[in-house]
Amino acid sequence: MRLVQLMVPTGARETILGVLDDEEVDYAVTDETSGREYTAVVYFPLPSQAVEPVLDSLQEAGIEDDAYTVVVDAETVIARKFDALQDRYENGDVEDDRISRQELRTEAEELTPSFPVYVVMTVISALVATAGLLLDSPAVVVGSMVIAPLIGPALGASIGTVIDEPELLIDGAKYQALGVVLAIGSAAAMAWFVRVTHVVPPGMDIAEVGEISERLAPDLLSLVIALGAGVAGVLSVSTGVSVALVGVMIAAALIPPAAAAGISLAFGHPGAALGSTVLVFVNVLSVNLAGLVTLWYTGYRPESLFAVEPTQKRVRREIAGLALIVLVFSAFLGGITYSSFQTGSFEQDARDEVELALDEEYEELQLIELEVSLGDDYPFRDPQRVVVTVGGPPGESYPELADLLHERINSHADGSVAVEVRYVEVVEN
Known part of the structure; x- marks a missing residue:
């Protein structure tokens, strides 16, 4: 709810009051005795959604910016006429909750x-x-x-x-x-x-x-x-x-x-x-x-009603232009997203290959950790190295494991990826 205070210029009193009467708005008028160009002050409460149309009606009646209008918040208004005014301006859509264009x-x-x-x-x-x-x-x-x-x-x-x-x-x-x-x-x-x-x-x-x-x-x-x-x-x-x-x-x-x-x-x-x-x-x-x-x-x-159509065309052009530019940039972000997806898929495929190789040929070994290092070619970073840490019994060596994992892991890579195998001795008591 809003309380509007409108300082009435000389000769505009009847016009302003006539507009408020047509809008069925309650108001109070006090005479202005300061000796300036204003003759009175009109106070009237309005629902938030009624501020814009009422002020527009006043402007259409010839009341320009020199009328000096102040709009302030009102906590509570108790009046049957105000309730009726509020019901008249409530349409049940998104515009009901918005403030006026002036605010x-x-x-x-x-x-x-x-x-x-x-x-x-x-x-x-x-x-x-x-x-x-x-x-x-x-x-x-x-x-x-x-x-x-x-x-x-x-x-x-x-x-x-x-x-x-x-x-x-x-x-x-x-x-x-x-x-x-x-x-x-x-x-x-x-x-x-x-x-x-x-x-x-x-x-x-x-x-x-x-x-x-x-x-x-x-x-x-x-x-x-x-x-x-x-x-x-x-x-x-x-x-x-x-x-x-x-x-x-x-x-x-x-x-x-x-x-x-x-x-x-x-x-x-x-x-x-x-x-x-x-x-x-x-x-x-x-x-x-x-x-x-x-x-x-x-x-x-x-x-201004005369500015609505040109503004609508301009807004549409700006929306179309911004949407096009955002779409172009989105393609760039989409490329980064796809690159990240490929990296994630490669890491999962590499992990699956290592686990499968160990299950098939090296049952005594277990995968402890797999780490994928990416290159520095931001923002599209490709896998450069895979570090596989496996654990197994002490005193054993597996010289062919690195070549096997290199072959299997690189089958899922677009380019050549270095594979490093680290062996950790595991003692079970």
């Missing part, structure tokens, strides 16, 4: 901090994420998402497009592009510094760090995070629900991959940075795509 514009503006604050918070978030990734600490990585100021620009661009507010659109797009560059650049600078100052151990293999490695070869499931964040972000803003947690979700799709890309560049692995950078861009585009679709579906349109 949505304000929400979008308030979610985006000032430029200096945005720059500082983005850099700090990227630095914290970099530290968390290098420390392999999920808690620190989550902390970096909490302070990231990315939800405002991400949603502002979509909102500006749908309600035909070019300034919101341009600012949102610029802030998003700047945020990506700042995040990757800050992460790279910090990672380079800790590397050359030996804050991290010399020769550190970033592929062995769990929080980093999972972002160097992203798969198609990463799209779910970005698309879900875009939809949830728009719904949280458009329904007036707190956006704090949704902001963390959007940051989760952007900040850690950007930090991983910066770390990869600083450690001299441009191929590894490619996968993370693609993930960042596809997530940014997916958030915007999901936001556009959700906003249009929930019924938001430009203020």
Whole structure:
């Protein structure tokens, strides 16, 4: 529910009251004695879903922005006429729960901090994420998402497009592009510094760090995070629900991959940075795509009726363009996903072959461990070496085992894979 306070310009009193009477809205009028260009203040409660149509009706009647309108939350309204008004505007669809277009514009503006604050918070978030990734600490990585100021620009661009507010659109797009560059650049600078100052151990293999490695070869499931964040972000803003947690979700799709890309560049692995950078861009585009679709579906349109059709065409073009680009990037992620699937299948096939060989020809031996080492050709890593550890009775040797396992394992590989067999003596008492 909302309480609308409308300052009435000179000569507009009867027009405003006439519109409210036509809409069957209860109101109270107080005279304005400040001697300015306003003659009265009208107070009237409205259901949330009635704010936009009533304000639009006032504008159509000739009441422009100089009427000075303030919309505030109202906790409770007790009136039969208000209940009837609420019943009239409830349609039982998704539009019932959304805030007005006017409130949505304000929400979008308030979610985006000032430029200096945005720059500082983005850099700090990227630095914290970099530290968390290098420390392999999920808690620190989550902390970096909490302070990231990315939800405002991400949603502002979509909102500006749908309600035909070019300034919101341009600012949102610029802030998003700047945020990506700042995040990757800050992460790279910090990672380079800790590397050359030996804050991290010399020769550190970033592929062995769990929080980093999972972002160097992203798969198609990463799209779910970005698309879900875009939809949830728009719904949280458009329904007036707190956006704090949704902001963390959007940051989760952007900040850690950007930090991983910066770390990869600083450690001299441009191929590894490619996968993370693609993930960042596809997530940014997916958030915007999901936001556009959700906003249009929930019924938001430009203020001017003459702008509805051109805006609809523009939104459709942008949705089609974003969907096409996301599809192209998705093909890249799909390739990584398929490569990971092949690697997993190869490891399982290798394990099966080793167990079968031992069962058929070396019953006295048992498989203790099988490890597949991948190459450094990120993001499409192929198996390079298989280390098989077997256990058996002391004092025995099996010179032909390595050749047998090499032949069997390589029958499932696209290229040549080195096979190393380690023998561990097992004494049973």
